[in-house]
Amino acid sequence: MSPTFLSQAMTVARRDVLRERRSGEVLWVTLPFGAVALLLIPIAISTDTLTLRRVGVGMFWVVVMLFGVLIAVRRTTADSTAQRDMVALTGMDPAAVFTGTALANFLLLLVFETVLGVLTVVLYDIDLSGAQWFPLILVLVAVGLALLGTIAAGIVATGRSTAALVPLIVAPMSVPLLIAATQSFEGLRLGKSILTWILMLAVIALVLAVAGVLSARPLQETG
Amino acid sequence: MAARHRYPAEVSEAIAIVSLSGVAVRAGAVPILRDVNLSVHPGEVVGIFGANGAGKTTLLRLVATMTRPSEGSGTVFGTDMNSPDRFEVRSRIGYIGHTPGWYPELTLAENMAFVAAAMGIDAAKVGSCLDAVGLAGAKDRRADRCSHGMQRRAEFARVLLTEPDLLLLDEPHSALDADAVDLVDGLVKRTVERGGAAVLVSHDHARVESLAHRILRIKEGTIT
Numbered sequence: 221m222s223p224t225f226l227s228q229a230m231t232v233a234r235r236d237v238l239r240e241r242r243s244g245e246v247l248w249v250t251l252p253f254g255a256v257a258l259l260l261i262p263i264a265i266s267t268d269t270l271t272l273r274r275v276g277v278g279m280f281w282v283v284v285m286l287f288g289v290l291i292a293v294r295r296t297t298a299d300s301t302a303q304r305d306m307v308a309l310t311g312m313d314p315a316a317v318f319t320g321t322a323l324a325n326f327l328l329l330l331v332f333e334t335v336l337g338v339l340t341v342v343l344y345d346i347d348l349s350g351a352q353w354f355p356l357i358l359v360l361v362a363v364g365l366a367l368l369g370t371i372a373a374g375i376v377a378t379g380r381s382t383a384a385l386v387p388l389i390v391a392p393m394s395v396p397l398l399i400a401a402t403q404s405f406e407g408l409r410l411g412k413s414i415l416t417w418i419l420m421l422a423v424i425a426l427v428l429a430v431a432g433v434l435s436a437r438p439l440q441e442t443g
Numbered sequence: 444m445a446a447r448h449r450y451p452a453e454v455s456e457a458i459a460i461v462s463l464s465g466v467a468v469r470a471g472a473v474p475i476l477r478d479v480n481l482s483v484h485p486g487e488v489v490g491i492f493g494a495n496g497a498g499k500t501t502l503l504r505l506v507a508t509m510t511r512p513s514e515g516s517g518t519v520f521g522t523d524m525n526s527p528d529r530f531e532v533r534s535r536i537g538y539i540g541h542t543p544g545w546y547p548e549l550t551l552a553e554n555m556a557f558v559a560a561a562m563g564i565d566a567a568k569v570g571s572c573l574d575a576v577g578l579a580g581a582k583d584r585r586a587d588r589c590s591h592g593m594q595r596r597a598e599f600a601r602v603l604l605t606e607p608d609l610l611l612l613d614e615p616h617s618a619l620d621a622d623a624v625d626l627v628d629g630l631v632k633r634t635v636e637r638g639g640a641a642v643l644v645s646h647d648h649a650r651v652e653s654l655a656h657r658i659l660r661i662k663e664g665t666i667t
Binding site (some may be wrong): 222223227228231232234235239242243267300302303304305306307308309310311312313314358437438441 | 509513530531532533534535536537538540542543544545546548549553558559560561562563585599
């Protein structure tokens, strides 16, 4: 029986999570680097509590964006031609492969954000007003970043761009994510409505999801 | 074009599994294949010989729909090689290239289970396929801890698992022990007996000549 789109996507997601569990790339390499970056920033700027509280959220999101993209891009760009051939020759729908890869990236990014988030609260003495909104914001940013990184990795995997171009592809597209994420937290701190920023994060995720699914087949077939 | 024909009469009457007409492949401005015309029919084994860099691997990748023609036209299982839907025929193709494509962090069984799940094949078959290629004791070994020869054997197990209708083998006999060489020959015969076809690229002329119904030679991107 032919597998469904969803079952193919879940197969790819399970594969990626299992590979991560074995290699520990995110947990034992990228995550510690992100944590070190958050530790070093106060040394570079100031250890004054008020300053740290003021810049903490922004620093958290910058670290999440930079290291998060690395997480999302790492697998696809590291895979060999033989590995990509093996996947292609299963006859899986490239859109299902994209969806599964993005799903696995989302899960890894969510863990990454959560651990660094707790660290930021501790190190920067972050104001926890509106904390009930934090999970939703973290989830939406993780979705957007996972989709963005998976699309960028797909472009690089075609062989027509090099991995060095990933920052150029990702940087302009991550700006709206960064603005919406930081402004959401700023809105919570000031007690303002953050609905606009939440909607913006949701729309970015939706646009990236549609773009990713629609471009998956042409991108695979370009490679 | 063909050096010899010794396949059964019914083969030539069947609808071609692969049909290439005037196909050229270029890498940038460099021609890799030129004016290739080729038909492969059910029940047929085609051997391809040629020097290094003659275009043998590119021809196999073209037939596997992994490389697109720069010129000319072609079909595989009746699907146009330039069609956006060509990925759909790939599950009927078994391709074994120079380098095994296993994920190093996963065990051989997990790699095979991934393929099975991706193609909707019963995962219970994974064990018996690995057993059949002599890897019963290495099922739970990570791919990066298996020798090249074991990884190649696992690729043969993948062919047993997926039962392709078109088998494409690039230097299938290289770096294999005698038992594994017999495995390759068995896979080819099994595929053909099921009504499929096989294309073998090899430097081992004697081996391929013993299997193939037809031998083609490729020189500087042209089938001669």
